[in-house]
Amino acid sequence: MKFIAALLQWKYRRPALSKIMRIILGVGGGIAAYKSCDLASKLVQAGHEVFTVMTPSALQFVGPLTFRALTDNPVGVISTDEPMGSLSHVKMARWADLIVIAPLTQNLLARLSLGLSSDLLSLIFQGYTGPSVVAPAMESEMWLSPQTRARLTELQKERALSIVGPHQGRLASGQTGVGRMAEPQEIMNMIWSLTRPKTLQGRVVLVTTGATWEHFDPVRILTNPSTGAVGLNLARELSARGARVILIHGPRIDEPPWPGVEYQEVVSARDMFQAVEARIHEADTMIGAAAVSDFRPVEAFSEKQKKGQIDMLWPMTTNPDIMAEIGAKYHGSKILIGFAAETEKVFSAAIEKMRAKHLDAIVANQVGRHQGFGDSEYEAQIILSEGHSDNLRSSNKDELANHLADLLKFLKPKISSGTNS
Numbered sequence: 001m002k003f004i005a006a007l008l009q010w011k012y013r014r015p016a017l018s019k020i021m022r023i024i025l026g027v028g029g030g031i032a033a034y035k036s037c038d039l040a041s042k043l044v045q046a047g048h049e050v051f052t053v054m055t056p057s058a059l060q061f062v063g064p065l066t067f068r069a070l071t072d073n074p075v076g077v078i079s080t081d082e083p084m085g086s087l088s089h090v091k092m093a094r095w096a097d098l099i100v101i102a103p104l105t106q107n108l109l110a111r112l113s114l115g116l117s118s119d120l121l122s123l124i125f126q127g128y129t130g131p132s133v134v135a136p137a138m139e140s141e142m143w144l145s146p147q148t149r150a151r152l153t154e155l156q157k158e159r160a161l162s163i164v165g166p167h168q169g170r171l172a173s174g175q176t177g178v179g180r181m182a183e184p185q186e187i188m189n190m191i192w193s194l195t196r197p198k199t200l201q202g203r204v205v206l207v208t209t210g211a212t213w214e215h216f217d218p219v220r221i222l223t224n225p226s227t228g229a230v231g232l233n234l235a236r237e238l239s240a241r242g243a244r245v246i247l248i249h250g251p252r253i254d255e256p257p258w259p260g261v262e263y264q265e266v267v268s269a270r271d272m273f274q275a276v277e278a279r280i281h282e283a284d285t286m287i288g289a290a291a292v293s294d295f296r297p298v299e300a301f302s303e304k305q306k307k308g309q310i311d312m313l314w315p316m317t318t319n320p321d322i323m324a325e326i327g328a329k330y331h332g333s334k335i336l337i338g339f340a341a342e343t344e345k346v347f348s349a350a351i352e353k354m355r356a357k358h359l360d361a362i363v364a365n366q367v368g369r370h371q372g373f374g375d376s377e378y379e380a381q382i383i384l385s386e387g388h389s390d391n392l393r394s395s396n397k398d399e400l401a402n403h404l405a406d407l408l409k410f411l412k413p414k415i416s417s418g419t420n421s
Contacts, residue, residue, distance in 0.1 A: 019195040020047045024092060024128075026101035026121045027067070028108040029057025031172045032137035032181035036102050037062060039184040040070045043100075046188065051076070051083055051092065053121040055108060076120040089120060093127035100191065102164075103137030103181045106148055113151040131160040131194060135187050138166070140177030164190045186256060193240035193259070199409045201242035206283040207231050208276065208290035208322070210250030212269045216314060217301040226291035228253045230339075230397050234289060235261045237401040238408075246283060248275045250290060269293050269319035276322055284413045285335040287404065288323040289363075295319065324357040331358035335411045337404065341367045350383055360385055360411055363400070382407065 023043055027036045036052075043050045052067035053076045064075035074083035076092075084091045101108070101121075108122075117123040125132075142148055143166060155161055165182030209231020214222040232255055235247045239260035248264045250272070257263065264279070266272045269292045280286060298315040323338045330336065338359045340350035343366070350364030365380035382403060 019097075020049075021097040021191075021195070022049045022095055023051075023191075024096045024099045024124060025050055025052045025067075025071075026099060026108075026125070027052060027054045027058045027062070028101065028103045028105040028137075029055050029060060030103045030105045030137050030181075031061060032103035032135075033058050033061040035181055035184055037066055037070060039100070039102055039187055040067055042184055042188050043191075044071055049073075051096075053077070053083075053092075053124060055119055055121055057105075057107075079117065079120050079123050081120050089123040090127060093124045093129075096124075096128060097130060098191065098194065099125060099128055099130070099132045100134075100187065101132065102135035102184075102187055104134040105136075106138045106142045109134075109136070109148065109151055109155070113155045131162065133162045133164060133187065133190050133194070135164045135182045136166045136179075137181035138179050139171055139173055140175070140179045143179045162190055162194065183256075189236070189256075189258065196237070196240035198242040200238060200405065203238075203243040203285060203408065204246070204283045205238050205243050205285045205287060205408070206246045206248065206276065206279055207235050207238070207287045208248045208272060208292075209235070210253050211291045212250050212272055212293045212319075213267050214269065214293045214296035214319075215300045216297050217303065217305050219304050222293055222295065222297070224291050224293070226250070228290075230400065231287075231289040233397045233401040234287060234404060237398075237405045241405050243408075246279050248272060248279065248290075269296065269322070273320045273322050273325065276326065280326060280330065280334070283334065285337070285408060285411075286323075286326060286330075287337045288326075289339050290322075291341065292322060293319055321357070323359065327358035331360075334413050335360050335408070337361045337363070337407075337411075339363045339365070341365055343367060347381065347383070350381070354383060354385060361407065363404070 025036065025040055025043065027033050040050055040052060050071040051073045052071055054064060056077055059077065064077065067075050076083040076088060079089065082088045084095070111118060111122050112125055115126055117126050136143065164187050166179045167182060168178050169180030170176055171179050210228030211223045211226040216222065228249055231247065231249065235245045236258050239245045239258055245261045247261050248266060251265060251267050264275055266275050272290060272292060295316045296319055298317050323336065327336050336359045338353065338357060340353050340362055342349045342364065346364050346366050350362050354362040361382060361384045363380050363382055380400060
């Protein structure tokens with residue numbers, strides 16, 4: 001009864017929304033400061049209230065008028081500036097939900113770690129007690145120096161500090177190396193992650209997504225229009241909530257790396273099955289969102305077939321049913337959630353699949369008739385083995401990921417992961 005009550009609580013909850021925050025955007029003095037203009041714009045477009053505070057050296061790279069225009073708020077620089085009126089450094093430290101510093105230069109890092117307050121940004125930072133996101137940007141030698149590493153480590157011990165980047169790329173010196181500031185969207189992703197409830201700490205979830213390819217010859221394949229968007233959104237949501245995510249995906253999924261997500265690319269249905277079998281022991285939950293090809297050619301040609309060489313009759317055979325195989329082996333010891341993309345009798349077909357494959361839940365969605373694969377709108381129902389369902393008609397794939405992540409708070413394996421039933 002307690003389990004049913006928990007599921008009903010999940011079913012009738014209000015959808016969680018991303019938190020709108022009050023953000024101080026700190027801009028250090030480096031060439032990467034030009035990216036901070038795009039970041040400021042993205043933050044405002046996301047609904048956050050933003051005040052920009054620049055270091056004096058940042059003024060050499062971009063002007064405060066740019067940030068004022070982008071955020072519609074005054075910009076502060078020196079310690080006596082008052083973008084929020086008198087005692088702005090005190091008011092702003094108390095006002096902010098989050099401080100984002102991009103770029104974080106080596107000089108700025110040193111001053112913050114030593115507690116120096118030589119400008120408005122460092123003065124605010126010393127009085128601020130909330131979470132911070134920093135995006136370092138500097139030459140490789142600076143980033144890799146023991147002093148830089150020690151200062152960053154010390155600052156992390158003292159603060160709720162999230163670090164984004166730096167990455168390999170072309171640097172201000174013209175050299176290529178580690179030290180390039182993370183792109184604004186990656187910083188936005190980190191900020192979004194901080195708004196998600198950490199309800200899945202300690203969980204390990206294996207997710208499959210995308211289409212698989214079955215080759216007839218080196219240039220011809222049997223596949224489907226799946227973009228992998230459902231699984232990608234789900235992996236991001238689960239990771240943001242604290243889970244470790246193993247994402248096994250089909251080819252050509254172009255996704256910037258997401259913190260906490262381990263990516264593994266496969267090609268065919270058999271490749272995906274082998275990858276799942278190799279990694280499933282690490283997970284307590286599996287969500288099979290991949291659009292796996294049901295069929296494959298009995299034999300693939302090693303050379304491209306010319307039009308005149310073949311009679312267009314291709315003997316076919318069936319692929320392994322990944323969720324059915326995993327369900328038969330692990331039901332009861334792992335939480336298993338599948339997907340059923342159907343063109344007709346969607347609900348009854350999904351129920352039949354869920355029971356036949358020993359799943360704890362299944363997402364039933366209508367495809368065909370210009371809906372389903374590749375669409376932003378998503379018509380679906382989450383059906384549980386107890387018979388409860390959650391109707392997500394006219395939803396989208398972000399909301400589906402949110403619903404499934406909420407569900408995992410209540411669906412937990414009965415036995416520790418790695419144990420067969």
